[in-house]
Amino acid sequence: MAEIVIIGSMNMDFVINCDRLPEPGETLTGRSFARHPGGKGANQAAAAGLLGARPLFIGARGADEIGQSLEDNLNHQGVETELITADTETGTAHIFVTDDGESHIIVIPGANGTLDNGDIRSVATEIQEAKILLLQLEIPLEAVMEAARIAAEAGTTVILDPAPAQELPDELLERVDYLLPNETELKMLTGSAEIEAACNQLLTRGVKNIIVTLGDKGALLINAEGEKDFAAPEVEAVDTTAAGDALAGAFAAALNKGLEPEEAVREGIYYGSAAVSRPGAQSSLFSSAEFAEFLNSRSE
Numbered sequence: 001m002a003e004i005v006i007i008g009s010m011n012m013d014f015v016i017n018c019d020r021l022p023e024p025g026e027t028l029t030g031r032s033f034a035r036h037p038g039g040k041g042a043n044q045a046a047a048a049g050l051l052g053a054r055p056l057f058i059g060a061r062g063a064d065e066i067g068q069s070l071e072d073n074l075n076h077q078g079v080e081t082e083l084i085t086a087d088t089e090t091g092t093a094h095i096f097v098t099d100d101g102e103s104h105i106i107v108i109p110g111a112n113g114t115l116d117n118g119d120i121r122s123v124a125t126e127i128q129e130a131k132i133l134l135l136q137l138e139i140p141l142e143a144v145m146e147a148a149r150i151a152a153e154a155g156t157t158v159i160l161d162p163a164p165a166q167e168l169p170d171e172l173l174e175r176v177d178y179l180l181p182n183e184t185e186l187k188m189l190t191g192s193a194e195i196e197a198a199c200n201q202l203l204t205r206g207v208k209n210i211i212v213t214l215g216d217k218g219a220l221l222i223n224a225e226g227e228k229d230f231a232a233p234e235v236e237a238v239d240t241t242a243a244g245d246a247l248a249g250a251f252a253a254a255l256n257k258g259l260e261p262e263e264a265v266r267e268g269i270y271y272g273s274a275a276v277s278r279p280g281a282q283s284s285l286f287s288s289a290e291f292a293e294f295l296n297s298r299s300e
Ligand SMILES: Nc1ncnc2c1ncn2[C@@H]1O[C@H](COP(=O)(O)OP(=O)(O)OP(=O)(O)O)[C@@H](O)[C@H]1O
Pocket: 163, 181, 182, 213, 214, 215, 216, 217, 218, 219, 232, 233, 234, 235, 237, 240, 241, 242, 243, 244, 245, 247, 268, 269, 270, 272, 273, 274, 276
């Protein structure tokens, strides 16, 4: 049985580089096309897998070639998979990157959108026997809530990355041991743009620990005992895509190794920053050997 279970989204990103978007009715020739495995759940699972945590990823795919390719890709990164085959296509994201640097994105949730309470109950044993359950919000909220409920009852530690940003019921928040919002998500969750006020509200609503990620400024760990801040290492920022996912997966892996929460936050931040120094989402994630070298080079 896996000690870390990740339940969430998996999708293929289809990325087109072009000068500009076409006008209505216009056809343009773009410059390049690439496809990359993505989805917050899969990215976070890949991070934990590459770090040697042997996580289990639970999600949904279609009975199609994209789904197979995403599953193989996770397995190659040290992630076990238990995927429900949905009666629809695997999730995809269609991304147009224009010369002004803007991304224009349409997400088709596909199979990700089909996960329901029944699917989650069918994997209750895996959740109950895990030490850590890692969740995000790219699958239906009812599935996230059911997973957190089963985990909390069994004493499995619940980590929630509340992205994409949305408001959440107290019934979910009170089951969260570690909440990992960025500043935008924190404001959406609480209505408050002030970090301390927002976190106090969340603690009152039952969240046990909040890790507020602050991009190049690192992160804060806030709980009933107070607030600690952790600086991010300086890196040449090449592409911040999946930085937060890298942090989440590495934090879960570090906690699972038995590190104290402060140490696990620090490790998560460093792993997130390492990912910023390379292009892409999953392609930017470091293996454990590469990460050890990255840490070494920072402590000299
Ligand atoms: N420019 C940067 N330089 C160094 N480290 C960075 C930079 N941007 C992000 N990081 C690292 O990645 C972590 C997570 O980044 P961020 O706070 O941007 O998460 P996020 O907004 O949730 O990102 P995502 O969109 O990937 O979910 C930070 O805590 C930090 O360690």
